[in-house]
Amino acid sequence: MRREGLLALLCLSGCSGAQTAFGGQGAEDANFIQLFTVFMIVCTVMYLLVSAALIVAVWRRRRTAMVVEDCNHQATSGVVRPALIGWTALIAIGLTALTLVGFFTDRSNARNGSHPQLKLTVTANQWWWDVEYDWADVSKSVRTANEIHLPVGIPVEVTLKSNDVIHSFWIPNLAGKQDLIPGRRTDAQLLPRKTGLYRGQCAEFCGTQHAQMALDVTVESKADFEKWYGAQLQTAPVPKTPLQLAGYRYITTRECASCHNISGTSAGGQVAPDLTHFASRRSIAAGTLPMNTGNIYGWVADPQSQKPGNHMPTIGLKADDLHGIVAYLETLK
Amino acid sequence: MSLRFRNSTALLALAAALWGCNREERQTRGKPLGETATAAMPDTVYPGTGNAPAPDPRAAQYEGNASAIAQGQMLYNQMNCVGCHFHGGGGMGVALMDGKWRYGGRIDQIVASIDQGRPNGMPAWRHRLTEQQMWQLAAYVRTLSGQERKDAVSARADEVSNTPPQTQTKREPLMPADSDEQ
Incomplete structure (x- = not known):
């Protein structure tokens, strides 16, 4: 028993921490978890029912009284008709549930990104991330690399570009993947809900060092973010020794x-x-x-x-x- | 017997095909390391009718090497060679897509030109780029006039271009720049 518990814990530990789509620290990721859960429940129920019906059908002995040549199925079983109606209804309800939850998830995701209060441009290169915080006033813009800081609860619009090959921007704790394509602009919306340190990763094979193309993400309070941003605006200190x-x-x-x-x-x-x-x-x-x-x-x-x-x-x-x-x-x- | 013969022939053909896949080795570090390398670059500028100096043995490592040419192509844009030479056509700087080379068109001579700089605007890149990077750049520059093997060059240009792809660039015969001016 203890060993099984340990095994289950080990499996789950793969789904926790700084890089997991099951963290739910971003609005889109929380939506994703909801969507995933509903799909999982509906599909599991249907799978179990189909499997059960299949097992019963295999288990049950063929009834000799049921003569196919007569084309008189109903006479042999009064259960089939209500069972078929019930089955159809179940499928209809299941599909409706999936459609509805899909629709509301999409709508919620679209709303999250409709009024961004912070804009940044992430440009992918082999094998690093160029990050720029965009402001209309250029003197307030900041350029950094391989690291983004985000204030918690503020919707962010990320413009994505690539300088060489196709990459994919993925911070699983916050949102889904988005490709960065050379010569094109794509975008992603982030709405972090919990402070913490997360890890983004390129999710599209982009060359020998694809695996070593990570992005450190810090979600912090608005005050901490402003402090960090203020420090980033400073020029480099003069060498002393x-x-x-x-x-x-x-x-x-x-x-x-x-x-x-x-x-x-x-x-x-x-x-x-x-x-x-x-x-x-x-x-x-x-x-x-x-x-x-x-x-x-x-x-x-x-x-x-x-x-x-x-x-x-x-x-x-x-x-x-x-x-x-x-x-x-x-x-x- | 014939089946066996056919099988072994097929196996041999497969082995030959796989052998052909082993194109080249990628040197990510450059050899030798800068610290141990001799800093001196041979002076490849020689007056009029003099004989060209012996080729640098390092040329073999970069000439026709697809990875070096691709790195050079990237650096050509990043280091703003484009600013003067454009994509080979020339402008403020000399054209690189013809066969005329005032300071020699061999790869080691091009490296020397990048390293030392040349009069009338070509800056010296010594200590601005590593030797390896200059060799890579030179390997790419040679492809602009079609000097490199067609299976080693990139079939795709990163920039908007109205010239045929490099795999179809005609090979220009190398000659000194003043040969037709005399």
Whole structure:
């Protein structure tokens, strides 16, 4: 008994935590769970009934009195007619229930996204997410990467783009999947209902590092979100120690700046993740490694051994340069 | 006997077909690592009638390598080569889709031009790109004039284009730029 309980728990543990469609922390996901439950109940009931009828039919002995050639079925059984009527009614009720619940779910999802109060653009790249918070006033816009912060209870409209191949935007705890297609704009609506840390994941195979293309999602209170957003609006701090200064010099004058942007410095590349607040994020390289000093060292020293095939080249840094770069990157809170 | 013969022939054909699938190896890191590589890039600029220097042995790793060409194609757009050279047709920068090469059209000579920069506007990319990236770029640049194998180039251009796909680009014979001006 205990072992079975443990097994059931193990199965369920796959459906809990930061990346599950059964979390219900977003409005669309909660709707989905409702829809899933109704479909599950209706389909289970029908499945059991059909199976039971089949088993009874197999079990029961053929009645010799029932002669097919006479075409006189009704004479042999008075049960068939009401059973057929009941069966038809059951099917009609079941299908009506499914149609209605489908309709109301769709309507509710459409309403959630009809008046967005926050707009952001997510652009997928092999294999990372470029995130921009859009405001009419450009000075209030923020660009970050591989991480989105959302205020709880605020409807969000996400514009989705892709720079290379087809990707799919999926934060299972909040909403369903949506493809990002090169040359087109698609969109997704999010309405987070509970604060927490969630994990998004690319859900369309997009190349060798598809599995390492995750998105850290933080749903927080409005005050916390505004605090975070205010910090993101700041430019990068000035390097203080000689080591940080050496790293700053390397980053802004050498290979790094060809691709990466750090606001407030001359590093202005636009083709790789924005590093202005790199050290404030939860992970490195789209959820590949947790953010800590050791992993920054490992990643900068040889990104191709951490995530083979990704578009950041292994430069082959000298130890002194590496120390400086990591020291400077860690100041980018 | 004949059935057995036919079976073994079919097996051989299958093995040959599968062998053909093994196109090339993808080098994600570049060899050797930058730290251990010699920083010096051979000077491939040589005066008028002089002989071209010996080819760089690293060329074999990038020439006709589909993955290197694809990476180069991506970098060509990202590093804004398009800004001056356009998609090979030239503008502010020289055209790359003809066979005329002032500083040599071999892959290592193109790498040297990217690395060192050239007069009249071509910036030096040394320390802005890794050597591997410059080799990848050069591998792609050569496809613009049809120098690379057609099974290694991309059949699809990312940009709007009115030229035939690269798989149908005519191969231009390489010659020094001033050959027809004399």
